[in-house]
Amino acid sequence: MRRILIATSNPGKLRDFAGAAVRHGVEIAGVPGFSSLPTVVEDGETFEANARKKAEEYSRYVPGEMVVADDSGLEIDALNGAPGVHSARYAAPDLHNKEPHEADANTDDDANNARVLRELKNVSAAERTGRFVCVLAVARDGKTLATFRGTAEGIILDEPRGTNGFGYDPLFYFPQIGKTFAELTAEEKSKYSHRGAAFRLFLDWCDGSALERRGFGSPLGSLRAADGGKSDILSARARKILKILIWTAGMAFVGFLIGSETTSTGWDLWRDELPPTLFLACIGLLLGWIFSRKISK
Numbered sequence: 001m002r003r004i005l006i007a008t009s010n011p012g013k014l015r016d017f018a019g020a021a022v023r024h025g026v027e028i029a030g031v032p033g034f035s036s037l038p039t040v041v042e043d044g045e046t047f048e049a050n051a052r053k054k055a056e057e058y059s060r061y062v063p064g065e066m067v068v069a070d071d072s073g074l075e076i077d078a079l080n081g082a083p084g085v086h087s088a089r090y091a092a093p094d095l096h097n098k099e100p101h102e103a104d105a106n107t108d109d110d111a112n113n114a115r116v117l118r119e120l121k122n123v124s125a126a127e128r129t130g131r132f133v134c135v136l137a138v139a140r141d142g143k144t145l146a147t148f149r150g151t152a153e154g155i156i157l158d159e160p161r162g163t164n165g166f167g168y169d170p171l172f173y174f175p176q177i178g179k180t181f182a183e184l185t186a187e188e189k190s191k192y193s194h195r196g197a198a199f200r201l202f203l204d205w206c207d208g209s210a211l212e213r214r215g216f217g218s219p220l221g222s223l224r225a226a227d228g229g230k231s232d233i234l235s236a237r238a239r240k241i242l243k244i245l246i247w248t249a250g251m252a253f254v255g256f257l258i259g260s261e262t263t264s265t266g267w268d269l270w271r272d273e274l275p276p277t278l279f280l281a282c283i284g285l286l287l288g289w290i291f292s293r294k295i296s297k
């Protein structure tokens with residue numbers, strides 16, 4: 001079963017990913033030792049900037065592994081897109097007398113919801129439109145490989161409904177099925193939510209890239225092995241080395257055949273045959289290296 005490493009401090013997100021993963025036969029795991037790693041400062045101005053930063057920084061702690069992180073939040077049209085990227089700290093002015101972008105820590109869900117309700121107090125039902133946004137980034141060894149965006153359109157209620165989920169779920173009414181996100185089962189949330197949508201795009205990307213590589217190894221190589229991916233990474237390297245060796249041996253053999261056309265014997269034979277053999281072996285090495293780089297991109 002594929003294993004996907006998620007970098008998040010939010011247990012609600014982990015539950016969402018686990019719910020989405022079940023539908024696709026993948027296993028979700030946290031980055032090992034996540035709680036003792038330094039916190040990444042989310043100072044980006046967009047969901048994408050923050051998601052990339054989290055995925056890149058946390059992926060440095062697990063060399064060779066693909067790490068997924070998301071940055072997400074609620075955009076409310078009547079509030080010009082707020083709380084947006086500041087969703088996790090929206091109540092900072094109430095609790096810490098600081099603007100959300102200056103706060104050092106997340107504020108609790110109830111306080112965030114209370115601020116949303118206060119800001120929307122005089123906004124009519126028809127104008128309470130908004131969306132959840134999730135940008136998911138996948139990175140390896142400090143470099144982002146791809147990002148995926150998922151959204152879910154809804155209406156912000158004037159009081160909370162439901163006890164499942166986390167964050168703004170109890171205020172977010174999803175007309176398509178007539179429930180708030182806090183009234184959904186884990187399976188329903190993975191089907192309709194912004195996070196579920198982004199996660200499906202990510203899985204499609206993994207499968208698409210695997211096809212493109214025509215069996216030479218997929219970007220999910222590191223996710224497939226139950227040992228944390230090490231065996232797949234090793235086998236990819238082993239395949240590379242094998243290809244270089246085959247090309248080198250092939251060219252050396254051709255060089256030997258060309259060389260053995262001469263009638264030399266003893267030291268003369270080596271003197272005559274070694275230079276073309278070595279020359280072709282070098283070309284083989286070069287071609288093998290170029291070829292293996294091409295297929296492992």
Ligand code: ITT
Nearest residue numbers: 008009010070071072073074087088166167168169
């Ligand atoms: P990590 O950065 O460690 O992943 P976080 O909670 O700080 O955890 P974000 O910075 O992405 O994550 O903030 C997302 C906030 O947006 C989250 O705390 C919720 O308040 C809100 N949010 C995002 N997705 C949500 C969802 O599916 N349901 C309810 N609220 C959500």
